[in-house]
Amino acid sequence: MVRWPEYVAMARAAEDVGFDTLWLGDHLLYRYDDGSTRGPWEAWTMLSALAASTSRIRLGPLVAATAFHAPAMLAKLAATVDEVSGGRLILGLGAGWNEAEFRGFGFPFDHRISRFEEAFTIIRTLLHEGRIDFDGRFFQARDCELLPPPSRPGGPPLMVGSVGPRMLEITLPHVAAWNVWYRQSKNTPEGLQPILRQVDETCRAVGRDPGTLEKTSAVFVRLPGGAGRLTKYDEAEVAPLEGSSREISDGIRAYADLGLAEVQLIVDPITIESIENLAPVLHLLDGG
Numbered sequence: 001m002v003r004w005p006e007y008v009a010m011a012r013a014a015e016d017v018g019f020d021t022l023w024l025g026d027h028l029l030y031r032y033d034d035g036s037t038r039g040p041w042e043a044w045t046m047l048s049a050l051a052a053s054t055s056r057i058r059l060g061p062l063v064a065a066t067a068f069h070a071p072a073m074l075a076k077l078a079a080t081v082d083e084v085s086g087g088r089l090i091l092g093l094g095a096g097w098n099e100a101e102f103r104g105f106g107f108p109f110d111h112r113i114s115r116f117e118e119a120f121t122i123i124r125t126l127l128h129e130g131r132i133d134f135d136g137r138f139f140q141a142r143d144c145e146l147l148p149p150p151s152r153p154g155g156p157p158l159m160v161g162s163v164g165p166r167m168l169e170i171t172l173p174h175v176a177a178w179n180v181w182y183r184q185s186k187n188t189p190e191g192l193q194p195i196l197r198q199v200d201e202t203c204r205a206v207g208r209d210p211g212t213l214e215k216t217s218a219v220f221v222r223l224p225g226g227a228g229r230l231t232k233y234d235e236a237e238v239a240p241l242e243g244s245s246r247e248i249s250d251g252i253r254a255y256a257d258l259g260l261a262e263v264q265l266i267v268d269p270i271t272i273e274s275i276e277n278l279a280p281v282l283h284l285l286d287g288g
Contacts (some may be wrong), residue, residue, distance in 0.1 A: 006272075007046065008053045013272045015057040017279040018286070021090065022050065023062035023264055028101040044077045051085035059085065062218070062264060063092030063161035063179065067107045071119035072141045075126040079150040089156040091127075092179060093120065095167065114138065117170050124174055127155030159216070163195055168202040177214035182266060187220050187238040189254045196258060214261040221248060223277055226268035240268065249284035 026043040082089040095116040102109040118136040157176035185192035200210035222240035
């Protein structure tokens, strides 16, 4: 378990060494084959606290499960964290996937994409337009207004975390950015290329110029002391990006060469020392 003092120390260290963004997963409960369980702190409470404890770094959920809150309430949470942060929130959204936490906390797991579609409509409309009158199959927001309005006109930028064809069709007409988890690309630029082609094809199919979408990817980086991230939720271990600062920076630059706007480093181990050890990598990426 990571306590709040360590969270805020890591966030400030990331800001100090020059990271551009800070991300928290939105999860509630993990159950493992050996009978053990684990659960992180609630993401939106932590994001608000981290927003108040930092000054420059942008931050957001990677990604927020729309099923965990009534959609109008999720828009309210996002607008509030954006206010606290001074306009630094990036609102990553997804449908959720871990059935154990849905079941444990009483959220329906059926019709996840259809539920997401309705929730996404409510969230983006409230953040962009400030009001909605919506009566759907799964969600209602009758004569709802988002007050106070977000600090930025149109609200925080939206990002979708998914490679599902239907999810892409629902979101790509509206989001500023897209994200893929490192396991889906096998943690390699080569594995990412066909996924990027799929995203570009979907953009064109929904009438969007692919060049207007910011594309991002998580990348798994192992530093000294890392023990791997294989869990029962993963099909197999993937090779981490590791080595010298130059080797890691070259590996990250290969993603930039594919046209990515950003990579989110999933660092093993996640410690202040690891964050500080990545400072030379950032220096090299900045042209040092």
